[in-house]
Every structure is written in C-alpha cells, then in structure tokens.
C-alpha cells in the first residue's frame with residue numbers, strides 16, 4: 393500500500409464515537425475508537441448507525457451519529473487515558489462499523505499509537521483486501537476477527553457478503569503473524585450460526601491454523617434495536633432471544649474439542 397508511518401496526522405476519518413474505559417475490547421482499560429462505514433449488513437447488527445460512512449441524523453433530527461476527526465484529534469483523546477493504560481495494561485482499540493472501510497485512517501491511528509508506545513487492538517470482520525490489512529496488522533498487538541458463518545451461502549444470506557475473502561484473510565493472518573495475538577470471535581445467533589455442524593466446521597477450520605490463539609463465543613444481544621426505529625430502519629431478527637449461559641457452555645464444549653474456546 394506504500395503508507396509511510398508517522399505522517400498524515402491531519403488525515404480525516406469518519407468517527408462514530410470514542411468510548412472510554414471499556415473492559416470488553418482487549419486487555420485492561422481500553423479507549424475504543426468506533427469508525428463509521430461497513431460493507432456488511434448482518435441481520436443482528438446492534439449498531440445500524442455505523443453502517444454509512446457519512447454523518448447521519450435520526451428521522452426527527454434529534455441525534456447526530458458521527459463526526460469528522462483527524463488522526464491527531466483522535467490521538468489527543470486517546471492520550472488523555474494513558475494513565476489508565478499504565479495501571480491496567482490497556483490501550484487503544486479501533487473498531488467499527490468495519491475498520492477496513494477506512495483502511496488508511498485505521499493504519500495511521502494504529503501506527504501512530506504504536507510509535508507513542510500505546511498498546512493497539514483492532515476489531516474487524518476481515519472483509520477487505522489483504523494488501524490493506526497487512527500494514528494495519530504490523531502495528532497491532534491484538535486482532536479480534538469475527539467469523540460469523542462457515543457456509544458461504546448462509547454468510548451471504550445473513551450478512552450480505554460471501555465469506556471466501558474473510559477465510560482467506562484469516563488463513564493469511566494466522567500463517568504470517570509474528571508477535572500479534574489473533575482471536576477469532578463468533579457472535580452466536582440462535583437459529584442462524586449455532587448448529588452443531590457449523591460449530592464443528594468452525595472448530596475444524598481454526599484447528600488447522602496454529603497462528604490463531606483462541607476462539608471467543610459471544611452471546612447474541614438485542615442492544616441497538618431502538619436505533620433502527622430512530623433511523624427509520626427495520627430490525628430483521630425481532631424474535632431471537634439471548635442464549636443462556638448453559639447454552640453458551642454447550643456450544644463451547646463443541647468448539648473446545650478443536651481449539652481453546654472462551655466465552
């Protein structure tokens with residue numbers, strides 16, 4: 393891609409929001425930079441306000457989602473939390489939407505944070521070109537990569553895109569990473585991607601990739617349904633319930649046969 397590090401502090405990106413002190417998006421306390429724009433349309437998505445790259449407002453005009461910020465403006469927010477990183481082992485996490493909708497902005501964020509000695513983490517679907525992913529990974533301490541479905545037709549049906557490029561990128565990342573932690577995430581959506589067959593296929597796929605550190609199963613949740621209404625959109629999984637802890641443990645017992653699994 394030919395990016396040069398530590399430049400372009402004035403590069404602009406579309407930022408949905410910056411969340412402080414998260415404990416769910418990597419080690420320690422994290423400052424999470426949520427970017428706007430996503431080429432997927434997962435039926436269970438809890439952040440419909442992240443789909444479009446541009447700034448959006450609710451139908452009644454009362455809420456605006458997103459802001460244009462430069463790399464330096466984001467880093468200025470991140471730096472405020474450095475004392476918390478020191479004590480907790482945390483750092484900056486770049487999330488979406490889909491970070492690969494703004495690969496250059498993501499690259500300059502993580503490379504700048506690395507240069508300043510701040511731990512970096514990304515959350516991504518890996519739906520993008522490897523040539524854009526590789527320079528980001530070289531500046532990433534931990535990558536959380538979603539693998540939503542193994543069957544490509546089902547992936548297309550439930551997310552709007554095929555999964556071949558995602559599987560390809562996971563293989564590449566597992567084979568070529570050095571020092572980075574690679575954690576695959578599966579949001580478990582009852583009736584969509586929690587069949588024994590899909591979980592066995594997921595485990596078998598990951599078992600063949602020694603570079604993958606572990607699999608994390610995340611329970612489906614219904615957060616964000618109100619945002620659909622505010623944006624004039626229809627939530628597409630109205631009847632799905634959050635899976636129980638026992639059910640999550642049953643799913644974990646299947647994938648654990650193949651790869652270390654956490655919930």
Ligand code: SF4
Pocket residue numbers: 430431432433434436437438439442488489490517
């Ligand atoms: S990849 Fe994430 S942000 Fe994009 S539609 Fe799916 S759940 Fe939503």
